[in-house]
Every structure is written in C-alpha cells, then in structure tokens.
Amino acid sequence: MSANNLVLTEDMLARYYELNKKKKEIEAEMNQLKASFHKYMDKYSGPDKKGELVEGNYKILRQVRKTEKFKEKDTVERLEQLQMDDLIQVVKKPDDAKVKAAIELGLLKEEDLESCRAVSYSQAISVKRL
Numbered sequence: 001m002s003a004n005n006l007v008l009t010e011d012m013l014a015r016y017y018e019l020n021k022k023k024k025e026i027e028a029e030m031n032q033l034k035a036s037f038h039k040y041m042d043k044y045s046g047p048d049k050k051g052e053l054v055e056g057n058y059k060i061l062r063q064v065r066k067t068e069k070f071k072e073k074d075t076v077e078r079l080e081q082l083q084m085d086d087l088i089q090v091v092k093k094p095d096d097a098k099v100k101a102a103i104e105l106g107l108l109k110e111e112d113l114e115s116c117r118a119v120s121y122s123q124a125i126s127v128k129r130l
Contacts, residue, residue, distance in 0.1 A: 017127045037062070 041062045045051030051062045079087050102108040 013127050016125075017129055020127065 037060060041049075041051045041053075041060075044053070045062065048064050048066075050064050051060075053060050076088055079085070099108065099113070103110055
C-alpha cells in the first residue's frame with residue numbers, strides 16, 4: 001500500500017476513537033473479572049497455586065509462574081564476604097551523563113562516537129474528540 005493511495009477521513013478517525021474507548025472499557029472490565037477469578041482461586045486452590053474449575057460450559061485454568069532472582073546488592077556483598085569474587089560479574093557500560101559532559105567540555109568530539117550511537121524510534125497514534 002503506497003502513501004499515494006491512502007485516505008484519512010473524519011469517519012475513520014471517529015471509528016478509531018470509538019473503538020479505542022470500547023477497548024479501554026473492555027480491558028477495565030476484564031481486569032476486574034480477572035481480579036475476582038484470582039481471589040476465588042486463592043481461596044479454593046491456595047495463593048500462588050495453579051487451579052482449575054469447571055462452571056457450566058466453561059473451564060477456568062490458573063497458571064502460576066515463579067521467577068527467582070538474586071538481589072544484586074545483597075548477593076554481591078555476601079559473595080565478597082565469602083571471597084567468591086569469581087562469581088561476581090563486572091559489567092562495563094558507558095556512563096551516558098559523563099560522556100555527554102565530556103562532549104560539552106570539549107574533551108570528546110561527537111564524531112568520535114558517531115558509529116557507536118543506536119537510534120530507535122517508536123510511533124504512537126492518539127485520536128481525541130474536539
């Protein structure tokens with residue numbers, strides 16, 4: 001589809017606006033229902049437990065995913081106490097604030113880092129009723 005063939009009409013904008021409103025209303029209602037389902041499953045299956053229930057022609061399944069991470073600061077301190085420095089990762093990354101300051105002070109040229117820049121764009125559409 002080329003840009004030459006595109007048409008944007010008030011009807012299209014109105015339809016988008018109304019659908020977006022309905023989407024928000026639907027998402028809000030679904031979130032309320034999900035909260036109720038989780039409360040029910042917490043009561044009858046137990047908190048953080050998977051569960052299953054059949055009601056009429058519908059079956060509800062609750063899955064629970066468990067994620068564990070080490071608390072970075074506490075873990076690093078404990079590993080240092082245990083003299084297990086080999087288990088600690090040293091991550092090198094640029095300090096954006098210091099790099100920008102060095103450029104402003106003339107210690108570094110913009111061109112020196114030109115090939116190092118990653119630029120990304122994200123697009124968003126907003127339609128409002130006037």
